[in-house]
Amino acid sequence: MSGPAAGTAAAATTTDVVCLGESMVTFLPSQPGRLADVPSFGRGIGGAESNVACALAAAGHRAAWVGRVGADGFGDHLVETIASYGVDTSAVRRDPARPTGVYFRTAADRGTDTHEVAYYRAGSAASAMSPENVPYEALFAGRILHLSGITAALSPDCLALLRELTAPRPGRPLVSFDVNHRPHLWRGRAEDASVLLELARCADLVFVGEDEAEEAWGIVGAEAIRAALPEPSVLVVKRGSAGATVFASELRPGPRGAEAAAGTAAPAASTDTAAPATSAGTAAPATIADTVTPVPALRVDVVAAVGAGDAFAAGFLSATLRGLPVRDRARHGHLMAAAVLTVPGDLTDPPSRDRADRLVALDDAAWGRLRLAPGWTAADRAPEEVRTP
Secondary structure, eight states: OOHHHHHHHHOOOOOEEEEEEEOHHHHHHHHSSSSTTTTOOEEEEEOOHHHHHHHHHTOOOOEEOOOOOESSSSHHHHHHHHHHHTTTTOOOEEEEOOOEEEEEEEEEEEESSTOOOOOOTOSSSSOOOOOTTSOHHHHHHHHEEEEEEEEEEHOOOHHOOOOOOOOOOOOOEEEEOOOOHHHHHHHHHHSSSSHHHHHHHSEEEEEEEEHHHHHOOOSSSSSHHHHHHHSSEEEEOOOOGGGGGEEEEOOOOBBOOHHHTTTTTOOOOOOOOOOOOOOSSOOOOOOOOEEEEOOOOOOOOOOSSSSSSHHHHHHHHHHHHHHOOOOHHHHHHHHHHHHTTTTTSOOOOOHHHHHHHHHTTHHHHHHOOOEETTTGSSSOOOOOHHHHO
């Protein structure tokens, strides 16, 4: 069986989250400086969607990554490394004609002028993903399907695939979409980043940064972003050091459409939301009001600002799967992001669930006093937590 209809019929919810996208081998510099001056690099992995899958698996969830890699040593390394985190990689496809993508980066913060990234991904195996060659049974086998705007930018076929996966249909899992606007990937394309708005409007849960909404769509401010994206049940607007603002109606991880109407949807993920979820890809009635929850970020001693957005998404999804309130979902996102911000690479072990739950339960004043430094995930308790009654 192939194609979305067949995949929907065959899908069984055996996985918490399925993530689809390109993962690449990344080469991390042995010392600060320009790429031209760095004498050696250490090998790692990087990819927005595989990062989310790895973080979720490390947090104790059943996660799967679906992608396409070359039939080469780098592809072997990617699949083996991602699987080592406990991620199901059984649906990854190998392409004998195209290579696995790789990239090199400097140690500088991505937001600075000194940050350099050299991508070697044009014509990669992942860019050949299309509606005709992905395993729909695996993609629709989870409670949540997590996608990213990066995939849409890889090729016209990848964009067609994202449109197919976000299209409303009976039995579609809850679709999580991280806008992940990467301007360099859209250069020279017939489409532009406005298609990311189209895709986001078809999703159930959307993550977008205030900065990328302004850059991609010319939309400024969280309220204006929500006005442009009224359809998603949950919209998370990331505001950098200011934290995140969550607009939420009701969110139900599990089947959508006919199965949900038949009463087989998963239990509601939140008890503090304002109204029932609408069908995937349809606008909410004007009478339904959001709950709006601003959640401050943590103070973090940053080592490298790479992978934090993916970690935030993983933390938010983890708490959503657990049925936690909106504020706690965002706080878990901030904690996952803080774990990655205090290490050099894209991935790290998250804090234990008990530890994270204790920190999330802090009152607002104690949460505001937290300051997390490298090594904090291994410490028994942060000083601020110890002082909390």
